[in-house]
Amino acid sequence: MSTVTDHQDIKREKILEASYQRFLHYGYSKTTMNEIAGDLSMSKALLYYYFPDKSQLYIAVMRKLANEFINKLIERVAASTDLLSAFNAQIHTHHEFMVNNYNFFDFFRLNDQNLPAEIWEIIGQIHQTEIDQLAASLVRDIEKGAVKPVDDPAAIVDLILDALHGVRVRSMSHKKTGFPLKEHMEEIYHKRLLLIEIFVKGLGC
């Protein structure tokens, strides 16, 4: 029995990897189930046995990417010596994740406010991990006496994450774009690093 399951798990992993490459290089809308089956020399019927449709496949790849992001974030925040470097690790890991997978996220740009519930759940899990990890870092700095005690560390971290998320590059028209443009990512990254430094150190003398 377990051999069958193992075999299925390996096949499932291969599908996810091939799909990820397709979504990354051609985007969600330009990728077909036919092409993915072709990349794996697999029948379309077998592919559909594993994933009932393209959106379910996309969600499964997104879940895998999110887990990798979460593991990397936990590792890097744990290795940080203080709150500022922990936030820098979050900003850096997030930036890397977005830049490396930019085309993959065309699904987000296409669907904008109509993302499926499973995607919101994954976003929620990432967000909760960020809060947990950074709040733990904040508590460590409070215990060390490096940071003033706060009533609710998780709420403070949540507020700072919102603030970081608010950073954008203004276009001529001051128009808001829902998803940042690729050519703005680097500027946003550097602005976030500046913002978090002000947060931790303050503007005052």
Added chain:
Amino acid sequence: MSTVTDHQDIKREKILEASYQRFLHYGYSKTTMNEIAGDLSMSKALLYYYFPDKSQLYIAVMRKLANEFINKLIERVAASTDLLSAFNAQIHTHHEFMVNNYNFFDFFRLNDQNLPAEIWEIIGQIHQTEIDQLAASLVRDIEKGAVKPVDDPAAIVDLILDALHGVRVRSMSHKKTGFPLKEHMEEIYHKRLLLIEIFVKGLGC
């Protein structure tokens, strides 16, 4: 000649005031040019002489409101004793403006990313005034020695305004809403006050 112009200006002002009341109480979509003309006991033809369509009328009312906001902001920031109270004045004036005119902004909620260029221009003017006023306050605090010197005061203020704008109330689904819900305005207001205090004072001891 000037009497004619004065007379026209007075009439124009009356149209703007009546339209504002309509837009505020019934929203943009539920207001008709007929009703506005009716409120003023004016022929529809005369109303159209002043404003070619409802959207031009809305833009003119928005421009008037924006000027009032800008004047209030300049006055309050000038009366502030330091950078923190200047930012508090901006947050408070913005909150008051949004809450008092909430229904008026249904036009923004309806059109979201497709706002006319004139509206983006007005938003740009408000934003530029906020930057100018708060950067001047930042420079005053730097000169007093209360705040560390910064390379580009306007860029720092712009970054902080983006951060404040990023503050939101998360719904269960973590879904972003483009325009804040009325019942979230109070919480956003208090979170912004907390955020700006952290900014100016810093998290550190």
